[in-house]
Each structure stands twice: as C-alpha cells, then as structure tokens.
Amino acid sequence: MLFYYFKRFGVLIPTFLGVTVASFAFIRLLPGDPVLLMAGERGLTPERHAELLKQFGFDRPLWEQYLDYFLGIFQGDLGNSLVTKKPVLDEFFTLFPATLELSLCAIIFAMAFGISAGVVAAVKRGTWFDQSLMGTALIGYSMPIFWWGLLLIILFSGTLHWTPVSGRISLIYFFPQVTGFMLIDSLLSGQKGAFSSALSHLILPTIVLGTIPLAVIARQTRSAMLEVLGEDYVRTARAKGLPPRRVVGLHALRNALIPVITTIGLQVGVLLAGAILTETIFSWPGIGKWMVDSIFRRDYPSVQGGLLLIALIVMIVNLIVDLLYGLVNPKIRHTGG
Amino acid sequence: MTDTVAAAPEIDTRKTGRLALLSEFWAYFSENRGAVIGLWFFAFICLIAIFAGLIAPYSATEQFRDALLVPPVWQEGGSWNFVLGTDPVGRDMLSRLIYGSRYSLFVGIIVVSLALVVGITVGLFAGFMGGMIDAIIMRIMDIILSFPSLLLALALVAILGPSLINAMIAIAIVQQPHYVRLTRAAVLTERSKDYVTAARVAGVRPIRLMFHTILPNCLAPLIVQAALSFSTAILDAAALGFLGMGAQPPTPEWGTMLAEAREFILRAWWVVTLPGIAILLTVLAINLMGDGLRDALDPKLRRS
Numbered sequence: 221m222l223f224y225y226f227k228r229f230g231v232l233i234p235t236f237l238g239v240t241v242a243s244f245a246f247i248r249l250l251p252g253d254p255v256l257l258m259a260g261e262r263g264l265t266p267e268r269h270a271e272l273l274k275q276f277g278f279d280r281p282l283w284e285q286y287l288d289y290f291l292g293i294f295q296g297d298l299g300n301s302l303v304t305k306k307p308v309l310d311e312f313f314t315l316f317p318a319t320l321e322l323s324l325c326a327i328i329f330a331m332a333f334g335i336s337a338g339v340v341a342a343v344k345r346g347t348w349f350d351q352s353l354m355g356t357a358l359i360g361y362s363m364p365i366f367w368w369g370l371l372l373i374i375l376f377s378g379t380l381h382w383t384p385v386s387g388r389i390s391l392i393y394f395f396p397q398v399t400g401f402m403l404i405d406s407l408l409s410g411q412k413g414a415f416s417s418a419l420s421h422l423i424l425p426t427i428v429l430g431t432i433p434l435a436v437i438a439r440q441t442r443s444a445m446l447e448v449l450g451e452d453y454v455r456t457a458r459a460k461g462l463p464p465r466r467v468v469g470l471h472a473l474r475n476a477l478i479p480v481i482t483t484i485g486l487q488v489g490v491l492l493a494g495a496i497l498t499e500t501i502f503s504w505p506g507i508g509k510w511m512v513d514s515i516f517r518r519d520y521p522s523v524q525g526g527l528l529l530i531a532l533i534v535m536i537v538n539l540i541v542d543l544l545y546g547l548v549n550p551k552i553r554h555t556g557g
Numbered sequence: 558m559t560d561t562v563a564a565a566p567e568i569d570t571r572k573t574g575r576l577a578l579l580s581e582f583w584a585y586f587s588e589n590r591g592a593v594i595g596l597w598f599f600a601f602i603c604l605i606a607i608f609a610g611l612i613a614p615y616s617a618t619e620q621f622r623d624a625l626l627v628p629p630v631w632q633e634g635g636s637w638n639f640v641l642g643t644d645p646v647g648r649d650m651l652s653r654l655i656y657g658s659r660y661s662l663f664v665g666i667i668v669v670s671l672a673l674v675v676g677i678t679v680g681l682f683a684g685f686m687g688g689m690i691d692a693i694i695m696r697i698m699d700i701i702l703s704f705p706s707l708l709l710a711l712a713l714v715a716i717l718g719p720s721l722i723n724a725m726i727a728i729a730i731v732q733q734p735h736y737v738r739l740t741r742a743a744v745l746t747e748r749s750k751d752y753v754t755a756a757r758v759a760g761v762r763p764i765r766l767m768f769h770t771i772l773p774n775c776l777a778p779l780i781v782q783a784a785l786s787f788s789t790a791i792l793d794a795a796a797l798g799f800l801g802m803g804a805q806p807p808t809p810e811w812g813t814m815l816a817e818a819r820e821f822i823l824r825a826w827w828v829v830t831l832p833g834i835a836i837l838l839t840v841l842a843i844n845l846m847g848d849g850l851r852d853a854l855d856p857k858l859r860r861s
Contacts, residue, residue, distance in 0.1 A: 231699070238700035249716050355591070358848070362840040364792055366799045367815055367833030370822055374830075378823040493705035497796055511708060512800060515715045527712060531703040 224546050232539060239535070243528040244289050247520045248282075298525035303517055308525035312507060317400025318388060319499070319506030323491045325422060326430035331484065334434040335477075338441025342449060343468055354442065360435030365494055369428040369501040376424060383420050386503035390417040429498045433487040440483040444476040451475075478545070485541025489534050585853035592849020598842040606658040614640075614649060617656035617809040621647040626825045642827045644818065650827060653809035654835050660810040661791045661839055664725055668790035669783050671729035676736020677779065681767045683737065684744030695741070698734035706731045706789075707796060714802045721804035724797045731793075732786045739782055743775030777854040784847030788840040795836050811836045 255272045273279045298308040341350040377385045388402045395409035406414035449472055457467045495508035514522035587593050628635045629642040641650040683694040713727035756770045795812030797803035804810035811832040818828035
C-alpha cells in the first residue's frame with residue numbers, strides 16, 4: 221500500500237517539473253519579441269529596449285530565467301498581470317471560488333442525475349426506457365455546450381424570462397465576500413432576495429457545464445451496474461429473498477460505483493475545459509473566462525501562471541482520485557499497484 | 558466466433574478468414590441499430606461535403622443586401638429563395654451550412670490522421686523500447702494530459718496564431734497522448750506473447766516487428782479511439798471557432814458561424830440554432846458509429 225503511494229508520488233514529481241517547463245516555455249515560444257509583447261510599447265529606442273530586456277530578465281541565460289521562475293513558484297510569485305499589474309496568483313485566487321462553486325454545482329448535478337439514470341437504465345435493461353435514457357445520454361455527450369448554453373439562454377432568459385442572462389448575482393446586491401461562494405455569502409449577508417438571485421444566476425451555467433459529465437457518468441454507471449448485476453453475490457442476495465431495491469441500492473451500486481468514482485475524477489479536466497466555454501457564454505467571472513480574456517489581451521504572464529495553476533489542480537485531483545481508488549479497491553491495495 | 562474458426566480448419570484460411578472477419582464484424586456492428594443509423598447519416602454528410610458545390614443554392618459568401626436576417630421558409634416572412642433563412646449580412650444559411658460540413662469533416666480527418674500516425678509511432682516506440690525512453694515519453698504525455706484539452710489547444714493557437722490549420726494542429730497535439738497510451742499498453746501485452754518471440758527469433762528486424770507483427774494486433778482499441786476523437790476534434794474545432802481562435806470569418810465553419818451570430822440570439826433564432834444542430838447531429842452520428850465499433854471490436858463487451 222505504502223509502495224503504491226510512493227510510486228504514485230514518484231510519478232508526480234517529473235510531471236510537475238515538466239508542467240513548470242511547459243508553462244515557462246509558453247511565453248518564449250510566442251512569435252515576436254517578448255519585450256515588445258510584454259511592454260506593449262511602440263517605437264522603442266534601442267536603449268529603452270535593452271533596459272526593458274534587463275527589467276524582464278530576458279538578457280540572462282535561459283536556465284537562469286527558468287530557475288528564477290521555478291523558485292518563484294514556491295514563493296507564490298508567478299509574476300504580475302500586464303493589464304492589471306496585480307500579481308497573477310492573487311488574480312487567480314480571487315476568481316477561483318467562482319469557478320469552484322460552478323464546478324461543484326455542476327458535478328453534483330451531474331452525479332445526482334447521472335448515477336440515477338445509469339442505475340435505472342441498467343435495471344430496466346433493453347426496455348424502451350433504457351434506450352431512450354441512453355439515447356439522451358449520447359445526445360448530451362455529443363453536445364456542443366457553447367451552443368447548448370445559447371439555446372438555454374434563448375429559451376429561459378429570452379422567451380420565458382425565468383433566469384438572468386449573465387453574471388453571478390444581480391448588481392443591486394452588495395455584500396462582503398466571506399467564502400467566495402455566492403450561494404453561501406448571499407445567505408450570510410442576510411439580504412432579502414440575495415440568495416434566490418444568486419441561485420437563479422447559477423442554474424443555467426450549472427446545467428450547461430454539467431451536461432457532458434452527466435452523460436458520461438450515466439453511461440459509465442449503466443455499464444458498471446450491468447457488470448455487477450451479473451455477479452454471483454448479487455444473485456445470492458436475490459436468492460436470499462432480499463427486496464430488489466436493497467439488492468440494487470446496497471449490494472450492486474456500492475461495487476459499481478468504484479469505476480464511476482474514477483470517471484468522476486477524470487471529469488475535472490473536462491469541467492475546467494467546459495468552464496472556459498460556459499463562463500464565456502454566461503459572463504461568469506471565473507478563471508475560465510479570465511484565461512480566455514488573458515489570451516485575447518495577450519496578457520502572457522497571466523496565461524502562463526493560469527496554465528501552471530490549472531495543470532496543478534488537475535494533477536492534484538487526479539492524485540486524490542488515484543489514492544481513493546487505492547483505498548476502495550482491494551486489488552490495488554494488496555498487490556501494491 | 559471460436560466455433561467458426563474451429564469448424565473450418567485447413568481450408569484456405571487466409572482469404573476466407575479476412576472476409577469472414579469482415580462479415581462477422583458487420584454482423585456485430587449491424588446488431589446495433591443506432592450504429593447503422595449513425596453510419597448512414599455520416600455517409601450522408603460526407604456526400605453533402607463532397608458535392609457541396611452542386612447542392613448549395615448559392616456560394617457560402619455571397620451577400621444579398623436586400624435580404625438580411627430573412628427567417629426560414631416555414632416562418633412568417635420567409636421565402637423559398639432562402640429555405641433556412643439568411644444571416645445578419647444576407648448570406649444564405651443553407652448554403653453556408655452545406656459548405657460548413659466540408660470544414661468539420663476536414664478537421665476530423667486531418668486531426669485524427671495526425672494524432673493517429675504520431676501517437677501510434679510514439680506509442681509503439683515507447684512500448685517496444687521500454688526503460689528510460691519509455692519513461693520519458695510517458696511523462697511527456699502525462700504533462701500534456703495535465704492541461705485541460707481545450708485550454709491547451711487555446712494556448713497553442715495563441716502561440717501559432719488563430720486559424721483553422723493551427724487549430725487542427727493544436728487539437729491533434731492535445732489528442733495524441735491518448736493514442737500513445739493505448740498503443741503502448743497494447744504493445745506491452747503483445748510483446749511477451751509467443752508469436753512475437755517467434756518472429757524475433759526468426760530474425761525479424763525491430764521496425765518490421767513493430768509495425769508489421771505487433772501493430773495489427775493492437776488496432777481494435779485504436780479504431781474505437783479514432784472514432785471518438787473524430788467527434789471530439791469536430792467539437793473542439795467548433796469551440797475554438799466559437800471563441801474566435803479557430804477558422805476566421807467569413808469561413809462558413811459551424812462554430813465560427815455561431816460566434817458571428819451570438820449577438821442576434823434573441824432576435825433571430827435560426828442563425829444560432831441551425832449551425833448548432835449541424836454540429837450536434839454530425840457529432841452524434843459519429844458517436845453512434847463509435848459505440849457500434851466498440852461493441853463489434855471489443856470482445857470483452859461482446860460477451861456480456
């Protein structure tokens with residue numbers, strides 16, 4: 221077991237180093253003069269150019285620059301945004317709660333509907349109900365979510381006027397950010413209507429971001445359940461005369477969920493990629509929209525820092541999923557992976 | 558499956574073997590009704606793409622200044638001149654959608670071929686060499702996989718410059734680690750089998766051993782993955798187009814069309830809805846086919 225953990229960490233270190241190199245290389249791979257890009261000044265004199273070159277540290281050898289960057293990471297220094305001049309790390313963590321809140325809601329939404337749809341489809345295997353559920357799941361899986369978001373806006377915001385079009389909360393509410401989660405903060409503020417405003421802003425983005433994970437989870441749950449339902453211990457439980465609900469809910473589902481957990485863990489990357497599109501459509505002030513804006517504004521330190529931090533998050537979540545998997549799956553636990 | 562092989566022992570196994578394999582594959586594939594529908598629809602889109610010049614009523618970029626935002630024919634104000642209506646600058650939606658199919662299929666084909674060729678070569682190499690080279694290659698793949706695919710593609714396009722070609726290159730780079738991993742895993746299980754050892758002992762050179770002896774036996778998961786990444790490539794290219802980082806206007810790429818139409822969503826539903834439906838149906842058809850391929854090629858699932 222310990223060996224498995226060590227091995228898993230051992231793999232992580234070179235990957236982390238590689239990610240730092242990749243994000244470091246990013247800004248240097250950009251076509252054109254990095255000084256001109258970073259300074260954003262036109263018609264530089266050679267003297268000013270040299271001065272800026274020195275200021276940004278581009279005159280030093282590459283390995284020295286990398287070392288600086290690498291050590292900076294451990295001191296929480298990812299450079300400053302070219303646009304706001306604020307540290308990239310601060311920018312990232314001011315916006316991150318918005319993405320986290322949206323992603324958590326989306327994954328909860330996806331799990332709630334995905335797992336139940338998968339279980340029902342597996343139990344009713346081969347019926348029209350199963351087929352239509354899985355057909356719907358495949359449509360969800362094939363969905364261009366940026367278009368899906370626009371459709372929902374047309375229907376619920378444009379035609380029915382049920383939900384707002386963009387943002388996290390109506391502008392009339394103002395309260396201090398305690399947790400960064402609008403749902404919690406709006407409750408804490410005690411202002412009337414703030415919570416429902418936050419909730420109504422959250423619904424459409426949650427559906428849009430959760431659609432693909434929902435479809436993936438439903439499909440995975442169904443096939444895992446089908447496999448488990450054919451096992452001997454399920455037959456035994458049935459033969460003992462346990463009520464079907466108990467056999468499915470307790471005996472089968474618990475074991476079927478092991479591969480599903482891995483699938484859910486793998487959805488984190490999907491969620492973060494989806495957040496780029498979802499946040500852009502709904503003007504959701506999170507890191508996805510911030511990354512897109514940074515790319516368009518050519519705010520390269522932000523892009524570089526954002527890439528590194530997002531990759532770190534994905535790596536950490538994957539690690540946690542692997543460790544959890546090791547905990548719940550005795551095969552890995554005993555053989556040492 | 559084992560029955561047929563056992564029942565026909567020493568009669569010209571080679572030719573009938575292949576034909577039998579193919580017909581067996583088709584038998585499994587056609588069992589899945591969705592897969593067959595997907596295949597027909599995909600063939601239909603391919604035909605549209607090939608004969609776009611003949612089918613489309615107008616060119617994709619021709620502007621009718623007196624017919625801006627004309628609704629589709631079944632809606633009030635629509636006309637038979639523009640069956641699916643026109644966009645904000647008076648271009649015929651139907652023609653643009655028809656020409657757009659070319660871009661989506663093109664993206665899918667190029668991305669999958671690029672990712673497949675590079676991924677298989679690197680994966681074979683890693684699995685076959687083992688040791689240090691394998692470890693380094695796999696760590697590089699881990700690094701690529703640590704970035705959410707769309708974000709990495711977006712950043713790569715920022716480096717390369719926004720265009721459809723660069724978007725395809727970026728998406729191919731993002732996708733090839735999956736092929737590397739699959740190929741390597743398959744090679745590792747095949748490498749120690751007797752037929753490989755036999756070939757090696759018989760003096761088969763490494764390159765031939767890799768591509769001719771081992772590779773054909775690793776193809777099933779790769780084909781399934783290729784179908785899967787064909788649809789992902791179309792979605793990602795459309796997403797990049799939507800974000801303004803893929804094909805550039807006035808290219809009638811479906812994602813780019815959506816991006817151009819965004820500000821009109823509350824006034825003219827058709828400019829937003831139709832390109833999305835085109836993307837959805839194409840991707841859905843490919844995914845249906847992919848499911849059928851998986852069922853037909855994966856013996857593990859076949860038994861269940």
